[in-house]
Amino acid sequence: MSKIPLDIITDILCKQPVKSVLRFRAISKTCCSFVDGQDFIKMHLNHSLLTKSNLSLILKGLHLYTMEFDTLDTPLDLNHPLYIGGGTEVIGSSNGLIVLRNSEQDLALYNPSTRKLKRLPVSEIGLPSDSCSPGYVFYGFGQDPIKDDYKLLRMVQFKENDPDEVVSSSFGYEVKVYSLKTNSWRKISNLPRYLRYLFQFFYHLMFRRGYGVLASGSLHWVAPRRQELVDVPNLIVAFDLVKEEFRELSLPGYGDESDNINKNFQLDVGVLEGSLCVVCYRDQVYADVWMMKEYGVKESWTKLFTVKRPGTMNCLAFLRPLAYSKEGDKVLVEVNGEKLLWYDLEKKRLRSVRINGGPDSFGAEMCVGSLVPLNDGDSKIHGMKQREKEEKKKITNKKISTEVEVFLNWSGLISCQKGLSWFCNHLRIRAPKGKEEACEFGALFTACNGECPVETSEIAT
């Protein structure tokens, strides 16, 4: 029987659903430590994101459901360890991880594909004065792509218990960030002035319960225009997960009627395939979806499409773009928190998605199936070092084993002679000496790559 090269096996494993990868860990030791490694986890994730495979929707009602993006037909119960009979909320989704919330004291990170859960340490809310109590709590969750960390932002707004007293803007909010790598919360100081505009009656109802929208490594909220404050238009407030600081983002210059729209129109932020969007509602009949094609560049705001209220709906008040179809000709949208529709970009028509069962009303969250682990960084690194040491020991003690072959093939070192000494150094094995050992190496190279790129005489030196 012919032997399949390792890079092809890798390729095939990358194309598996998470459940299958977890099963195939039992194939062999090499296979197990390979698919547990950071490189494979990233490759697998990137492949899923690129090809929109392993993609599902989480439907958030009283109970949580999950539904495959490929079929969009039957929602299944999302069983999770934080279940308390209903009412668990999902705060955001990033690279296959979601945050589950029962209360401010009962939060957890969860990977629904690997079913791994990590409860977050409780961080008490520090009230600025005795007469204050916590008001709205806003959350946002996402990846810090630079540190490859996952972070949860919590903003607690304070309200005065005495209605005659005005809340001082200097202590309007408490903002804290949780980091998975450090497994701790950090308080953010120097809050910008505009954060106090991040409030409106019914904000939780109108803006997806106040959960930040993740795009380009930042979380986003709308600070809605204030009718009583003439000079304050709609704003986008962004929190940069890398720098851990707030920023304002410019809105699209909607064309001729820009003034009109900025002052009178209801806005919301959304995300489509990682790009920030704003949805602009006009007269409860139209919703314009704009996309910031190049993050942070005002001129790159582009109007993607306009949805007109279907005759069967009383109003069009909430619309969230979710995902492009695999062919890219349609966009899946959630409307009024209860319906999924396909918007055909060419025919400019809406088509209902018929779902069997599931919740009556829901917010939908896109979630990719991934192997991203939840162990905090340190113990993971420690564990890997330990394992590496053991592997090295094993290799030094016996002749070149399959691990070496795997390493050679995946590292791409086989074709470069310089790589050989590096490789020997790295694995703490001595470079082959003498004709016999050199031949063994040569044979290994041949087995790996079809031919020996290094002259055996060169190896011997």
Added chain:
Amino acid sequence: MSKLGQAKRIIFLKTADGQLFEVDEPVAMEFEIVKSFFDENEDAADDTVVPLPNVSAEPLAGIIEFCKAHVEFRANGAAGKDEVKKFNAEYIKEKSNEQLKELILAANYLNIKEMLDFLTETIANRLKNKSVEYVRAFFGIENDFTPQEEEAVRKEYEWAFEGVDED
């Protein structure tokens, strides 16, 4: 090199088992290894026979069939359309695992990215609901776990072993 007005160029390929194939130039150029052969030997005579010592006749014939169809799809602007999906589905329908493996090894050697991608996708689909034993045998991987170790690894994600197809 072919010139305007000339009849279309034929590339000669010789397999490991000594068979000679005559392939239209655009189809043969799908094979990265053949393309770079001619890129590197610009003055190669038109009747140069390119040796393919790692490919035998049966998979090569299958690969030519696939690439020929896809070159035509691209020329007709049908890439990505239903027509292509239908052809691809028909193409693999009757192929055994062993035949797929031969094709993948040949496509890997010839370095045909599009076809390789399609074949790995096909195999991934065939394997995704299979048991560990089945996949082990398919890849020819030796099980180096002790029974205790394997048991422990299986226990970590017991639920991932439920709902697996019969081998």
